Amino acid sequence: MGVIRGPSLAPVAGSSATASTSKSAATSSAASTAQSTYNDAAYAYASLTFQEVLEDLSSRFIVNLPAEELSSIERICFQVEQAHWFYEDFLRPINPSLPSQGLRRFSGSLLQASAQTVPLIQQYTSGGALDAVFDDFMRYKTRVPVCGIVLLNTTWDKASCLLVKGWKSSSAWGFPKGKINQSESERDCAVREMLEETGFNCDELLPGNSAEYMELTMREQRIRLYIVPGIEEETRFETLTRKEISKIAWFKLSDLPTWKKQKEPAAGLGGKFYLISPFV
Structure with a gap:
């Protein structure tokens, strides 16, 4: 990708360099303020008990949602x-005394903390049905459409595509993709997931009405992958997520598995391929 050049910082004729100095000082002050705010927040969380953290998270993520969001237990579960x-990525590193919890146990804890304020949640906590709510939500998630992008390089005789690997050592390699948000178009979901997982913004490379995609349905879940060719392999990729993507790499199409021929990633890359063969 080419270098993006900004406007010149040379003083305009008749102006004073003091403006540049003032702007620099203001920027430094803003950065200092932001760091101070973060430090204050970190200090506050470092002394909270688990129950106090649940009450804070309840207020941040659930209680203050719009009324239409609070009328759907599925939307609440997404929150x-x-x-x-x-909690796991930001709060526990600040406060190591907080217990690590899987999603099921954490869901029960947070929903219990929110039940006093949200009438819909009370219906489930009073009946002891939180486990059923979690199971229904996990089944619901598997039916939410998934969108992503197959990023191709510029060399057709050595055609390659970009894959990402999950955070855990046992995670698989797959195309950048993710579940669509409410009221989000398939195309916008694909662009967002690519940006989040690889740091690459292909918004200008993928028309809003693009018909260049592959789509299939597996176990009631629709998966759509858009094709974006012509990307230089020297392009720098860096995930914007935390503890979700561990590696990003180019793979030759000839090295990928197909329905007729199964393959594994090269030694040293770790993991396996996931949902590759249906699209190759």
Whole structure:
């Protein structure tokens, strides 16, 4: 990718260099303020008990949602999942005394903490049905459409595509993709997931009405992958996520598995391929 050049910082004729100095000082001050705010927040969380953290997360992620969101237990559960990521990725490193919890156990804890304020949740906590709510949510998630992008290089005689590997050592390699958000188009979901997982913004490379995609349905879940060719392999990729993507790499199409021929990633890359052969 070419270097993006900004406007010149040379003083305009008749102006004073003091403006540049003031801007620099303001920027430094803003950065200092932001760091101070983060430090204050980190200090506050470092002294909270688990129950106090649950009450804070309940307020941040659930209680103050719009009324239409609070009328759907599925939408509430998506917020619980977001809160769980925030808890494990940000709060526990700040406060190591907080217990690590899987999504099921954490969901029960946070929903219990939110039940006093959200009438819909009370219906499930009073009947002891939180486990059933979690199981239904996990089944619901598997039916949410998934969108992503197959990024291709510029060399057709050595055609390659970009794959990402999950965070755990046992995670598989797959195309950048993820579940579509409410009211989000398939195309926008694909662009967002590519940006989040690889740091690459292909918004200008993928037309809003693009018909260049592959699509299939597996176990009631629709998967759509858009094709974006012509990307230089020297392009720098860096995930914007935390503890979700561990590696990003180019793979030759000839090295990928197909329905007729199964293959594994090269030694040293770890993991296996996931949902590759249906699209190759």
